[in-house]
Amino acid sequence: MTRASRLIIGIGNPSRGDDALGPRAIDRLEALNLPDVELLTDFQLQVEYLLDMEARKEVVFIDASASGEEAFQFAPVTALADQSYSSHALTPAAVLAAYERHYGQAAPPAYVLAIRGYEFELGEELSKRAALNLEAALAFLAGRLTLP
Amino acid sequence: MSFELETAAHPENLRRVAIEPLSRVEGHGKVTLLLDEYDRVQQARLHIVEFRGFEKFVQGRPFWEIPVMVQRLCGICPVSHHLAASKAMDQIVGATQLTPTAEKLRRLMHYGQILQSHALHFFHLSSPDLLFGFDSDRARRNIVGVAAAHPDIARQGVLLRKFGQEVIRVTAGKRIHGTSAIPGGVNKNLSQEERDFLLADIYPVIAWSRDAVQLIRRLFEQNLSLYTSFGRFRAHTLSLIRADGAMDLYHGGLRARDRDGHTLFDHVEYDHYWDYVFEEVKSWSYMKFPFFRSLGPEQGWYRVGPLTRVTQCDFIDTPFAERERREFLAFDEGSASGATLAYHWARMIEMLHAAEMIKELLHDDDLMGEDLVTSGTRQERGVGMIEAPRGTLIHHYRVNEDDLVVRANLIVSTTHNNQAMNEAIRAVARQYLDGRKLSEGLLNHIEVAVRAFDPCLSCATHALGKMPLIVELLDAGGVRLDAISRDN
Numbered sequence: 001m002t003r004a005s006r007l008i009i010g011i012g013n014p015s016r017g018d019d020a021l022g023p024r025a026i027d028r029l030e031a032l033n034l035p036d037v038e039l040l041t042d043f044q045l046q047v048e049y050l051l052d053m054e055a056r057k058e059v060v061f062i063d064a065s066a067s068g069e070e071a072f073q074f075a076p077v078t079a080l081a082d083q084s085y086s087s088h089a090l091t092p093a094a095v096l097a098a099y100e101r102h103y104g105q106a107a108p109p110a111y112v113l114a115i116r117g118y119e120f121e122l123g124e125e126l127s128k129r130a131a132l133n134l135e136a137a138l139a140f141l142a143g144r145l146t147l148p
Numbered sequence: 149m150s151f152e153l154e155t156a157a158h159p160e161n162l163r164r165v166a167i168e169p170l171s172r173v174e175g176h177g178k179v180t181l182l183l184d185e186y187d188r189v190q191q192a193r194l195h196i197v198e199f200r201g202f203e204k205f206v207q208g209r210p211f212w213e214i215p216v217m218v219q220r221l222c223g224i225c226p227v228s229h230h231l232a233a234s235k236a237m238d239q240i241v242g243a244t245q246l247t248p249t250a251e252k253l254r255r256l257m258h259y260g261q262i263l264q265s266h267a268l269h270f271f272h273l274s275s276p277d278l279l280f281g282f283d284s285d286r287a288r289r290n291i292v293g294v295a296a297a298h299p300d301i302a303r304q305g306v307l308l309r310k311f312g313q314e315v316i317r318v319t320a321g322k323r324i325h326g327t328s329a330i331p332g333g334v335n336k337n338l339s340q341e342e343r344d345f346l347l348a349d350i351y352p353v354i355a356w357s358r359d360a361v362q363l364i365r366r367l368f369e370q371n372l373s374l375y376t377s378f379g380r381f382r383a384h385t386l387s388l389i390r391a392d393g394a395m396d397l398y399h400g401g402l403r404a405r406d407r408d409g410h411t412l413f414d415h416v417e418y419d420h421y422w423d424y425v426f427e428e429v430k431s432w433s434y435m436k437f438p439f440f441r442s443l444g445p446e447q448g449w450y451r452v453g454p455l456t457r458v459t460q461c462d463f464i465d466t467p468f469a470e471r472e473r474r475e476f477l478a479f480d481e482g483s484a485s486g487a488t489l490a491y492h493w494a495r496m497i498e499m500l501h502a503a504e505m506i507k508e509l510l511h512d513d514d515l516m517g518e519d520l521v522t523s524g525t526r527q528e529r530g531v532g533m534i535e536a537p538r539g540t541l542i543h544h545y546r547v548n549e550d551d552l553v554v555r556a557n558l559i560v561s562t563t564h565n566n567q568a569m570n571e572a573i574r575a576v577a578r579q580y581l582d583g584r585k586l587s588e589g590l591l592n593h594i595e596v597a598v599r600a601f602d603p604c605l606s607c608a609t610h611a612l613g614k615m616p617l618i619v620e621l622l623d624a625g626g627v628r629l630d631a632i633s634r635d636n
Contacts, residue, residue, distance in 0.1 A: 047272055098503045123205040
């Protein structure tokens with residue numbers, strides 16, 4: 001089976017306020033039915049996600065950010081064996097590093113779309129400010145995905 | 149009541165060391181040590197900010213939504229919550245006996261969860277400490293270091309984890325937020341194609357699991373004194389047990405033994421667990437301290453989880469795991485069976501058992517049956533209990549006549565082990581930290597003890613920028629004297 005060139009992983013708990021930004025973004029992207037894109041979502045990254053990254057041309061991680069001035073930030077991420085390596089929740093950089101160790105080759109180009117969130121309590125809805133940030137981030141990402 | 153090193157006589161005169169939050173322990177875990185001017189440990193406490201808002205989260209919701217909703221409490225063991233809540237809701241709908249297809253599909257899902265969780269814990273969270281040493285170079289003491297020095301072990305860890313996740317995906321209907329377990333049964337069976345897909349990989353999974361048991365055994369053999377004495381303490385024990393005494397991680401009666409191995413109670417139906425287990429509140433911890441009612445809070449605390457299950461069952465009904473259980477119990481005249489680090493050994497025996505059970509179930513045609521749901525006389529109270537990867541998990545609900553949840557109580561395995569983990573860190577503090585200048589390596593000894601239990605509090609949020617480890621050295625007035633951060 002041929003894999004989609006792009007993999008987009010939304011990270012977060014849908015029931016924890018603004019932590020839902022990642023999965024909400026994936027819900028919205030699913031509705032766009034984007035060609036050659038695979039969408040995944042999970043509460044957090046773990047080491048087996050390196051297997052999902054094989055044979056991709058690009059990987060994008062979407063996560064809520066608990067800090068930062070802007071509505072969102074989009075930045076490349078490279079492999080780094082940080083201390084999240086042995087955690088229940090890995091950083092994108094750590095998964096990339098695990099990929100390189102596992103396959104013995106460079107990981108595909110990867111980016112983090114970090115959307116600013118503010119409230120993370122269980123049972124809370126997305127905050128209004130985070131919802132606005134999500135729209136801005138999706139507008140940016142949709143534009144980028146439609147580029148050749 | 150108070151335990152040795154739980155409360156210092158004069159804390160105002162002591163230095164305070166805080167490890168916050170614990171690396172590789174999810175949520176808001178923190179250890180505080182109070183040291184006197186001679187670096188003698190006067191107080192050691194593990195604080196875990198356990199989430200207690202789930203009652204509000206589920207109150208007012210229709211009971212049939214709960215098995216799916218509770219998965220959002222925890223990203224690490226959502227399947228365990230899914231199944232424990234489903235078992236509670238089985239009682240609500242009066243389903244006293246599930247159909248063979250429903251029970252076996254749930255069991256398959258559960259063993260997939262056990263396999264992937266134990267693999268993650270051993271290979272990724274704990275093997276760096278075990279393979280390189282507790283105070284080895286921390287730049288190397290991680291899974292990258294393991295991958296460099298032991299590439300086959302690291303690779304097997306990834307593939308075992310992935311296989312367990314695939315079992316969950318196939319049985320739960322989705323990769324995450326599964327929906328297949330419902331009150332009274334399941335909403336899907338296993339197709340022939342799905343069964344063949346999983347069968348294709350099960351034999352290497354069993355082989356790797358057997359290798360993992362041998363790996364932890366070798367580590368014990370090579371470091372016998374350290375491994376059998378590290379953080380050692382004596383505790384009562386609690387687990388589910390099958391009617392014939394076999395290990396059963398999905399269902400059974402309650403068995404409890406005292407510190408000397410004498411039976412306190414056995415084969416107790418868990419739907420009145422509160423007659424046997426009660427929870428105490430302490431002012432310094434958000435997390436409750438459960439204890440056996442018959443012994444009281446001071447004497448009645450206990451431990452749960454893999455070490456308890458492997459030592460407390462009469463046998464394991466899969467051949468490779470049973471052989472390993474016997475060898476584990478006989479090892480060095482039984483010295484490993486009460487060792488804190490033996491949690492890892494027991495965990496690998498359970499992983500092997502889970503792999504064997506998955507193979508056995510995949511050859512059972514009942515998984516492809518069509519009779520999925522049953523029901524009986526409607527009840528207003530439901531209790532579900534399961535042996536989750538980290539230990540006994542209790543879900544308890546009351547549902548009104550409008551089918552809405554009006555009360556909920558969960559006791560997770562990390563809560564059951566609260567006092568036991570505190571005992572382990574106090575033992576380590578006495579053994580390794582008392583009277584010595586603290587270093588990152590020495591403080592990691594504390595974390596090694598906590599990690600043996602694999603406490604999971606991932607109901608905490610994991611947004612970017614929220615997972616640092618800060619070790620702070622404070623004076624008695626709370627002024628920061630020094631700090632080490634593991635946040636890269």
